Amino acid sequence: xxxxxxxxxxxxxxxxxxxxxxxxxxxxxxxxxxxxxxxxxxxxxxxxxxxxxxxxxxxxxxxxxxxxxxxxxxxxxxxxxxxxxxxxxxxxxxxxxxxxxxxxxxxxxxxxxxxxxxxxxxxxxxxxxxxxxxxxxxxxxxxxxxxxxxxxxxxxxxxxxxxxxxxxxxxxxxxxxxxxxxxxxxxxxxxxxxxxxxxxxxxxxxxxxxxxxxxxxxxxxxxxxxxxxxxxxxxxxxxxxxxxxxxxxxxxxxxxxxxxxxxxxxxxxxxxxxxxxxxxxxxxxxxxxxxxxxxxxxxxxxxxxxxxxxxxxxxxxxxxxxxxxxxxxxxxxxxxxxxxxxxxxxxxxxxxxxxxxxxxxxxxxxxxxxxxxxxxxxxxxxxxxxxxxxxxxxxxxxxxxxxxxxxxxxxxxxxxxxxxxxxxxxxxxxxxxxxxxxxxxxxxxxxxxxxxxxxxxxxxxxxxxxxxxxxxxxxxxxxxxxxxxxxxxxxxxxxxxxxxxxxxxxxxxxxxxxxxxxxxxxxxxxxxxxxxxxxxxxxxxxxxxxxxxxxxxxxxxxxxxxxxxxxxxxxxxxxxxxxxxxxxxxxxxxxxxxxxx
Numbered sequence: 001x002x003x004x005x006x007x008x009x010x011x012x013x014x015x016x017x018x019x020x021x022x023x024x025x026x027x028x029x030x031x032x033x034x035x036x037x038x039x040x041x042x043x044x045x046x047x048x049x050x051x052x053x054x055x056x057x058x059x060x061x062x063x064x065x066x067x068x069x070x071x072x073x074x075x076x077x078x079x080x081x082x083x084x085x086x087x088x089x090x091x092x093x094x095x096x097x098x099x100x101x102x103x104x105x106x107x108x109x110x111x112x113x114x115x116x117x118x119x120x121x122x123x124x125x126x127x128x129x130x131x132x133x134x135x136x137x138x139x140x141x142x143x144x145x146x147x148x149x150x151x152x153x154x155x156x157x158x159x160x161x162x163x164x165x166x167x168x169x170x171x172x173x174x175x176x177x178x179x180x181x182x183x184x185x186x187x188x189x190x191x192x193x194x195x196x197x198x199x200x201x202x203x204x205x206x207x208x209x210x211x212x213x214x215x216x217x218x219x220x221x222x223x224x225x226x227x228x229x230x231x232x233x234x235x236x237x238x239x240x241x242x243x244x245x246x247x248x249x250x251x252x253x254x255x256x257x258x259x260x261x262x263x264x265x266x267x268x269x270x271x272x273x274x275x276x277x278x279x280x281x282x283x284x285x286x287x288x289x290x291x292x293x294x295x296x297x298x299x300x301x302x303x304x305x306x307x308x309x310x311x312x313x314x315x316x317x318x319x320x321x322x323x324x325x326x327x328x329x330x331x332x333x334x335x336x337x338x339x340x341x342x343x344x345x346x347x348x349x350x351x352x353x354x355x356x357x358x359x360x361x362x363x364x365x366x367x368x369x370x371x372x373x374x375x376x377x378x379x380x381x382x383x384x385x386x387x388x389x390x391x392x393x394x395x396x397x398x399x400x401x402x403x404x405x406x407x408x409x410x411x412x413x414x415x416x417x418x419x420x421x422x423x424x425x426x427x428x429x430x431x432x433x434x435x436x437x438x439x440x441x442x443x444x445x446x447x448x449x450x451x452x453x454x455x456x457x458x459x460x461x462x463x464x465x466x467x468x469x470x471x472x473x474x475x476x477x478x479x480x481x482x483x484x485x486x487x488x489x490x491x492x493x494x495x496x497x498x499x500x501x502x503x504x505x506x507x508x509x510x511x512x513x514x515x516x517x518x519x520x521x522x523x524x525x526x527x528x529x530x531x532x533x534x535x536x537x538x539x540x541x542x543x544x545x546x547x548x549x550x551x552x553x554x555x556x557x558x559x560x561x562x563x564x565x566x567x568x569x570x571x572x573x574x575x576x577x578x579x580x581x582x583x584x585x586x587x588x589x590x591x592x593x594x595x596x597x
Contacts, residue, residue: 030192033187034187036185038185039182042183052076054084057071069105069179072086079425083171084169087168092126099191099196100154101150101151101188102148106145106180107179108141108142108176108178108179112174115458116142117205118177120139122138122139123135123136127164140205149200166183202453205457218497220501220503223503224501224503225566226566228561228589229562231561234593236595238595239558240554240558242554243553244558246553246573247549251583253288253565254566256288257287258509260292260477260512261292263311283320283513288320290320291324302336323371324372325476326372327360328356330381332382358402362403371408372411375412377412377430378427392433409443411476415446417454443471443472444466444469444473445476446473448479449511450478451481456494472504472506474506474508479510479519488533496537500546510524513525523535548564569583
């Protein structure tokens with residue numbers, strides 16, 4: 001998992017726009033304790049990059065609360081997110097618990113992005129090597145001047161770091177020209193909390209109720225996620241049963257709506273039974289597929305293996321599909337603690353990797369439906385550098401031979417959620433390489449760790465590029481870490497609709513199903529197992545809008561017709577005062593016969 005960033009188009013809320021059309025009015029309403037004014041420094045900015053990459057000029061502006069702005073012409077953004085940047089530093093005067101905000105005016109003059117919005121990354125943090133900071137987000141900048149207001153709370157103790165750094169990054173996107181003015185960082189100490197400060201409202205193209213992509217998605221869901229069934233009911237003598245009352249209810253989606261589970265929380269006897277029950281309830285209410293978050297990673301498995309038999313039993317009890325994550329994570333730091341064979345004997349190390357795949361593929365030979373054979377090859381490539389590119393084909397061949405019952409997946413982050421074109425190209429090239437070398441690759445995984453919303457059509461364009469390979473695809477590790485719960489709910493619903501509507505998508509796995517300490521805001525359920533705003537969307541779609549429950553009566557030929565979402569159904573059939581229950585699977589249009597006991 002990586003700290004990921006992605007674009008959101010910002011516009012002020014109606015309240016903020018009415019009250020704070022200018023930075024001056026904002027400071028009047030919320031007087032800061034300390035002001036870091038970078039406006040003059042902004043106007044004198046000189047790029048470190050050559051002119052064919054980035055140019056900066058100062059322009060006069062009329063009819064705005066400022067008289068001048070900086071114009072940045074990003075001609076060659078490059079493939080790296082952080083290759084083109086602008087940096088401002090200031091004396092660190094922050095303490096944990098302080099609230100502050102970054103505010104500036106900006107607009108797009110020109111862009112090659114078809115949504116007519118340019119993109120940048122903004123980061124504010126202590127001036128140290130760690131990527132974590134006070135504020136980190138991506139912005140889509142529209143062609144109208146906007147006052148951008150970004151509040152934050154200081155949660156990092158950095159008293160020994162003398163400076164804070166405000167950074168803008170312009171790489172990894174389409175060429176564009178933007179203007180920025182009146183750049184300030186405002187420190188409120190503890191006079192106001194972050195929640196009390198105004199904030200720009202996130203907006204992304206395609207969130208509109210009448211956005212064209214929605215009609216297509218609805219049609220695709222109707223076409224690909226539902227099926228028709230003619231069900232004929234007969235008695236023990238083979239005669240049609242008329243006037244039977246049939247209650248058909250979908251109990252498990254065929255599509256892999258699911259969760260990465262914290263294995264001990266679900267099955268460890270050290271966890272109170274009531275807590276385990278509540279966790280089980282929120283999983284079984286909606287999920288049809290799970291993956292153990294860390295339990296099957298090579299270096300972590302020893303600490304989890306005692307829980308795996310119970311997890312497998314739980315999956316069998318609740319008809320839950322289990323996916324394996326992962327066989328090979330090809331970075332040296334991902335190996336078991338103390339393992340250093342790669343330093344002394346490359347050939348023996350190569351064999352060890354094959355042995356590891358063979359062992360893990362058969363630890364629980366019938367439990368899993370699929371495995372991530374290779375994970376994150378863009379950033380984790382130590383093994384390939386040491387052993388050669390062809391070793392990856394060997395891993396997939398080994399996985400297939402070790403257990404032909406599993407589907408073999410490749411998996412990576414940032415493909416649908418990041419602005420790194422190089423990353424997307426490298427992932428595409430690895431898939432093409434495996435196909436060209438006839439490796440048994442069955443599916444393509446996209447992690448999908450989001451921090452801000454992005455246009456659904458942009459996500460769809462990226463999906464369709466990989467769909468051309470003709471493989472199954474799935475979202476293996478979705479989460480959306482954002483402080484605005486309303487935006488989370490809105491984007492999460494759009495994302496679910498988009499993924500469910502794509503005919504080659506087979507699953508959507510939520511990575512932070514229950515609140516944790518790493519990214520608590522990204523969870524679908526809180527620690528007490530109550531749903532968050534995203535959790536409410538998840539439950540509404542899966543238990544109501546994408547749910548089938550019908551009451552039917554058989555005709556004189558003993559038949560009923562059912563159209564519903566694909567999956568496992570429980571049928572309760574009442575006839576002559578007796579009720580029987582049966583289970584059927586609706587996976588495609590067809591006919592089935594049932595015999596009453």
